Amino acid sequence: MDDSSPPEPTGDGHYERLSLPGSEFSPLDALVALVRERGLFVLVAGGVVLLGTAYALAAPSRYTATSTVVREAQSEPEGIPSTLPSIPGLNIDPGNAGRTGLAPSAYPNLLTSREVRLAVARDTFYFPETGRRTTFVKHVNQSPGAVELLIDYTVRLPWTLMEGLGRLFRDADRRLGASGARSPLLAPSEEEQRALDALEKKVSASTQGTGALGGESGLMVVSTTAADPTLAARLNASFIEHLRRRVREIRTQNTMEHLKFVRQRLAEAGRELERAEDSLAQFLERNRSVIAGGGAPTLSFRRDRLQRQVRFKEQLYGQLQKKLTQTRLRLQRQQPVITVAEQPTPPPEPSAPNRSLIIVLSVLLGGAAGAAAVYFRSVLASAEAQESGREKLEEIRGSLTAEEIVQGVREELGRT
Known part of the structure; x- marks a missing residue:
């Protein structure tokens, strides 16, 4: 029989397996x-x-809550000049005084920074899956159920092993780097680190730099994902609030450092002015009769020099007082740098998983x-x-x- 001819059925009515010629x-x-x-x-x-x-x-449903915030550029309050004239002898640039160097383009990185995530992790939320109201740190570190353990050590076994190895390396680095008292923000505990890793996967920020609000002062969309729609919205609101606090802390810290510097220079200028006035007073006291008689031109020139020094120190002291007032007003103002344009709301439909797509x-x-x-x-x-x-x-x-x-x-x- 030729190889190209179809195979004959066997005795029981079935065909032989087809070979590939x-x-x-x-x-x-x-x-x-x-x-x-x-x-x-x-x-x-x-x-x-x-x-x-x-x-x-x-697969559990995941809900994504979104909000839109306006990243505002900070401006000078009314009544305070943005710059002061250059002052000889003052080692600061008045035009840059009070500026933080924090552009609105840095807000997405600040939103997902460790400080903001740790502050959110320490907040209290209601978790419907457990029916309890607790901090995010305690929720992440609670004992997993039987179903979760089965999934972790069957379907998610490779990811479970990688997470365990990563935790071992982090613990080793923490033990090697631990020396003396450290801030909890710089060295979070193992439970807090798990919460930080979980929150890093739940939050994201995207910027929109087009339109009238484009450029440095634009829109930023904050997205948070959770197993419950209400929890997703609460997480979103918490991230925005702690982002606002973090930005204000950075700006306040810069202004406080500048205020301390201006106070130190003002004290130095006050002492210099006092010494210049004392020198002029002593000179006039010793040479009053000679200067009044119109003699000794050298003494007149010296008197004029001392008077110029006193006027310069007075001008410097007055400018520093203005700068101190300006910095105090900047510190006391309460201008929001982040405005919520669209509040986060619980999403009506889950964002993941796409069950129809998975089946197809x-x-x-x-x-x-x-x-x-x-x-x-x-x-x-x-x-x-x-x-x-x-x-x-x-x-x-x-x-x-x-x-x-x-x-x-x-x-x-x-x-x-």
């Missing part, structure tokens, strides 16, 4: 192979579809897996039908034993 294999042969191996195709494809459908139905992908993947299984079985059947193919299969089976694998490794290492 190399270049003569056609799409029709593939269709015939799928029909004859329909049992294998249905088992493999159905198993993949069942796994994908089970995951789509069992599992159907496509199942079909591909079933077709691959049929193809490999046909390849094996074709190899079994040939003498050379049977020898190659026997060699493959014999080389895949544990003893042969160990022997191959030893030969590669140069050991017999």
Whole structure:
């Protein structure tokens, strides 16, 4: 019988498995192979579809709450000049005084910074899945349930192992770097670090730099994800509030340092003015009669020099007093630097997972897996039908034993 002729049915009415005759294999042969191996195709494809459908139905819903904030550039309050004239002898640039160097473009990084996340982690929220109101740190570190343990050590086993290794490395770094008293913000505890890692995956920020508010003063969209819509909105509001506090802390810290510097320079200028006035008073007291008589021009020149020094010190002292008043007013003002344009609200629909997409992908993947299984079985059947193919299969089976694998490794290492 020619190889290209269709196979005859066996005695029980079933066809022999289709072999692949190399270049003569056609799409029709593939269709015939799928029909004859329909049992294998249905088992493999159905198993993949069942796994994908089970995951789509069992995966917890995730809700994403969004809000829009305006990143405002800070301006000088009314009645306070933005700059002062240059003052000889004053080692500051009045035009840059009070500026923090914190541009609105830095707000997304501040939102996801460790300080802001740690402040949110210490906040108290209501968690519907446990029915308790507690801090985010305690919620993340509570003992997992039986179902969560089963998922962690079956489906999520690779990720569980990676998280465990990462935790070991963090603990080792913390022990090596621990020296003396440290701030809890700089060295969070192990429980707080877990909460920080969890929050890092739940929050994101994107900027919109186009339109009338484009450039430095633009819109920023804050997104937070949680298993409950109300919790997602609460997390969003907490992030915005702590971001606002963090920005104000940075600005206040800069202004306080500048205020301290101006006070020190004002005290120095006051002492210099007092010494200049004392020198002028002593000079006039000693040489009053001579200067009044119009004699000794050298003494008149010296008197004028001392008077110029007193006037300069008075001007310097007065300018520093103005600068001190300006800095105090800047410190006392309560101008918001972040304005919420769109408040966070509980989302009506979950954002993830996309169950329909998962099922469709599992159907496509199942079909591909079933077709691959049929193809490999046909390849094996074709190899079994040939003498050379049977020898190659026997060699493959014999080389895949544990003893042969160990022997191959030893030969590669140069050991017999």
